[in-house]
């Protein structure tokens with residue numbers, strides 16, 4: 001168990017929570033402290049954070065910082081950056097930070113930059129083919145970290161995307177994913193990227209075989225030009241018949257691999273220069289995480305707040321609400337990053353944990369979420385901290401659109417920002433029944449007592465949120481935003497004393513699936529539990 005769990009600071013935090021934390025009233029704190037916003041906001045590279053609408057005070061923050069020291073966070077952080085084998089169950093270093101470090105600045109940088117240079121030169125070739133009208137569609141076939149990161153980032157940076165290229169991401173073993181796509185592609189103008197760290201993943205291999213069968217059936221000839229592999233398993237890629245392959249290393253975890261050759265679809269979409277900017281943004285956040293004092297360190301503060309909410313307030317989930325349509329896949333990406341990393345129930349030494357770990361992370365782009373589940377955030381019985389992500393300047397100005405639409409689009413951005421600020425304000429402020437009673441209800445039923453209606457129209461308030469503000473969603477800012485979250489997850493993982501870099505929890509289902517596959521063909525249910533046997537018989541009937 002981490003020395004921090006149950007240690008001096010942990011015990012002090014538990015006492016502090018009972019005495020002050022549970023009852024902390026945000027509005028009272030703002031009323032009594034004119035400097036609360038300044039005191040609890042931080043500027044990190046590319047990301048400004050308003051942490052003032054969180055259920056904490058200076059005392060909480062001081063104790064949380066002590067907790068980080070007790071957990072030996074600075075030493076663990078150094079072990080991460082210097083390539084110590086901190087993924088103990090797999091005996092591996094964890095060096096995604098080296099993938100975005102300048103030449104000469106991190107372990108393995110010669111290998112990293114050799115692959116990066118080759119990858120970006122290849123991306124340029126594909127872009128030139130697109131300019132010439134010879135390639136129109138790029139299909140990335142991968143799943144988990146070989147899909148979520150590149151897909152999320154490619155969508156986020158769409159304003160930077162090559163205008164003659166369409167990017168597609170196929171992940172699910174369900175043929176409903178790839179079939180409609182294949183039905184509208186032209187084999188002569190399509191490039192398939194087969195992305196898999198292991199090159200053994202069932203879903204990816206099945207989709208890769210389907211893509212190759214379709215390509216050949218369409219009369220495709222030059223397989224070498226139309227299929228490229230990205231993997232650490234060069235031999236398996238060669239056995240599949242792929243001649244052009246970009247490699248990476250076992251010290252790159254799947255969910256941290258976007259910065260490696262797994263970023264190829266993004267590099268093709270936005271081009272080498274923007275991809276280097278993306279890496280530079282992440283590196284700037286790495287430097288901040290590595291060198292800023294803990295008290296001014298944004299990933300550290302966010303990770304500690306996560307511990308405060310999960311273990312002391314007992315909040316089981318956190319919602320993320322990016323007010324940018326380009327970040328509509330950000331929550332899905334974070335789910336793998338955080339829940340695959342920190343969804344663990346034993347510590348580094350294998351001892352059962354006595355405290356809760358990863359919260360459920362979920363969300364949608366604003367304002368869409370407001371018209372779906374925000375009702376529950378405002379009036380539901382559970383308190384769910386929300387991370388708002390706001391972007392000051394829109395980048396849809398990069399599209400060639402008539403002048404007549406520019407003003408309305410600029411107005412829409414103002415509306416977007418107003419919505420974002422209003423939601424965190426509403427969550428904090430709430431509304432008492434007395435306040436609701438004083439208002440004229442728009443759809444008041446004549447049969448309902450005004451006091452009853454007022455109770456329905458009141459809001460508990462005092463619901464915590466963080467707002468992260470970017471100047472614009474540029475490649476650089478996106479790189480910094482993602483790295484911020486990687487280090488935040490690392491921080492809470494260190495406090496809990498867990499291995500944030502393995503994922504044994506996905507193995508059992510995979511193994512049982514492999515055992516069931518032949519039974520689905522044969523119908524043999526011998527030795528199966530009654531439920532699985534019954535379902536198997538039903539799906540075969």
Ligand SMILES: O=P(O)(O)OC[C@H]1O[C@](O)(CO)[C@@H](O)[C@@H]1O
Nearest residue numbers: 143144145146196197198201254
């Ligand atoms: O890149 P690969 O080896 O195909 O793995 C895909 C994903 O599968 C997992 O191993 C488990 O879901 C992830 O960690 C990984 O990102």
